[in-house]
Amino acid sequence: MWTSETFTDVSHPNGLDYDTIIDVNAVAAESRPEFPTLAVKVVGDPLDPDDRATFIKPTELVDAVEITPLNRAELILYNQLIAHAWNTIAPGRVYSVAKSRLRGSHESNDRLHEAFDRLMAGFAKVKVRDPKTGLSKTVRINLLGPNAEEEGADGFFHYTLHPSLLEVLKSSRSWARLRSEIQYLLRSKYSIRLYEMIEQRINLRKQAQSFSIDELRGLLGVPKGKLARFADFNAQCLKVAVGEVNQLTDFEVALRLKKRGRTVETITLTWLRKSDEARAQARQERERSRIGRIARRKATVEVII
Numbered sequence: 001m002w003t004s005e006t007f008t009d010v011s012h013p014n015g016l017d018y019d020t021i022i023d024v025n026a027v028a029a030e031s032r033p034e035f036p037t038l039a040v041k042v043v044g045d046p047l048d049p050d051d052r053a054t055f056i057k058p059t060e061l062v063d064a065v066e067i068t069p070l071n072r073a074e075l076i077l078y079n080q081l082i083a084h085a086w087n088t089i090a091p092g093r094v095y096s097v098a099k100s101r102l103r104g105s106h107e108s109n110d111r112l113h114e115a116f117d118r119l120m121a122g123f124a125k126v127k128v129r130d131p132k133t134g135l136s137k138t139v140r141i142n143l144l145g146p147n148a149e150e151e152g153a154d155g156f157f158h159y160t161l162h163p164s165l166l167e168v169l170k171s172s173r174s175w176a177r178l179r180s181e182i183q184y185l186l187r188s189k190y191s192i193r194l195y196e197m198i199e200q201r202i203n204l205r206k207q208a209q210s211f212s213i214d215e216l217r218g219l220l221g222v223p224k225g226k227l228a229r230f231a232d233f234n235a236q237c238l239k240v241a242v243g244e245v246n247q248l249t250d251f252e253v254a255l256r257l258k259k260r261g262r263t264v265e266t267i268t269l270t271w272l273r274k275s276d277e278a279r280a281q282a283r284q285e286r287e288r289s290r291i292g293r294i295a296r297r298k299a300t301v302e303v304i305i
Contacts, residue, residue, distance in 0.1 A: 037172035038089060046083040046180040047101045053180045055083035058172040060126040062200045065218040067140070068122035072189040074115045075221070077102060078143060079183060081119075081159060091166055096158045099149070109153060116157065119144045128171055141165045176200035182249055185286055190237045191244035193220045198251050198271050208270040210258075216267055230264050238267075247297045248286055250279045 037058050044053025057079065070078065080102055085095040099109050122143040129136050145160035161169075176199035186192050197219060201209070211219070213230065220237060227233040238255060245253050256268040274282065285296070 035170050035172075037175045038086075038169055040175060040177070042083055042086045044180070047080055047097070049104070049181070049184045051180065053083075054177050055079070055180060056086055057082065057176045057178055057196060057200075058169055059174040059176070059200050060128055060168050060172055061124075062176050062196045063219060064124040064126045064141075066122070066124050066221050068118065068124070068143075069221055069223040070118065070122065070189070072187070072192065073104075073111060074118050075189050075192055076183060077112075077115050078119055079178070081144070082161075083180070085159075085161060089161065089166070089169065091163070092160075094158055094160055096156045099155055099157050100153065102157065109155075112157075113149070116147065116149060120147065126168055128168055131171060139164065139168060141168055174200070181286065185248050185290075186244050187290075188240050188244060190220045190222070190241040194241040194253070195245050195249060197269075198245065198249070198253060201271060202251065202273065207272055208268055210266045210268045212266055213264060216269075243297050247293070248282055250274050250282060252278070 037056065040056050042053065042055045045051045046053040046055040061082075081095070081097070084097050085093075088095075099112055103109060103112050120143075123140055124143065125138050125140055127136055128139050141164040142162035143165070145162040145165075147157065147159035150156045150158075176196050178196060178199055182195060183192055186195060213233070217227075217233065217237075220241065222233065222237055227236055242253050242255060245251060250273060252272050252274050254270045256270065257264050258266045258268070273279075285293070
């Protein structure tokens, strides 16, 4: 059985200053210029919903297809664990975080137990380019490496990152810089995934990309067999995600449908930065109470047939 002594602990308060250790952003990361994505740093404390922190998510994880679909809470938890480890990522390193910092407004750790199990059992498919051959290939990676959870509400979660994931991170050359404030505000898992996609693409020269329905379902994390009818996919996933992203972020997103007869063949996602006035409106909405937000939102999805 694993105990806290099993690990070479780099971020547990025993023998170390708690405040210094828990703030992963106060820990200086080694210079890794040969690993461009890993060289970009987390800023602020992404585990604090009130801190306007930013954290890094590699393109390979943004565009990963979840073989084990995660719900909203599990997706946020995974992002938290990656962000917490990010500035000190290294092979064989163990990271530790107080469970109380991961459970949000819930007083119990019950949901965390289940989420840890899901992440440990989960894996995803990511596309990477082989540095030797230059060819694109699909890699199946484990979401987490071995981990251990201390008993009690005030216990710590100790975790590692699987070697297969570390190899993907080392080879990554592009990323999304995500705002933790927005991640916590978005109420749909599909909205978070769409937000990640836009942040990763916003600085590209192109401002549109076309997907088949299956491709977009995979990128947004729709479980197989769920929302099988396009009408359901559109109403419960696409419109919700586009509506939330347009309401709360600094981006304007639209969808265009290409049909053959009555069948949707492709969906084109377009994005652009909002005007100063529109960004100010989004900021005001982020600062308002969540009560009544759905009523205030008018999810406008551009559809061109």
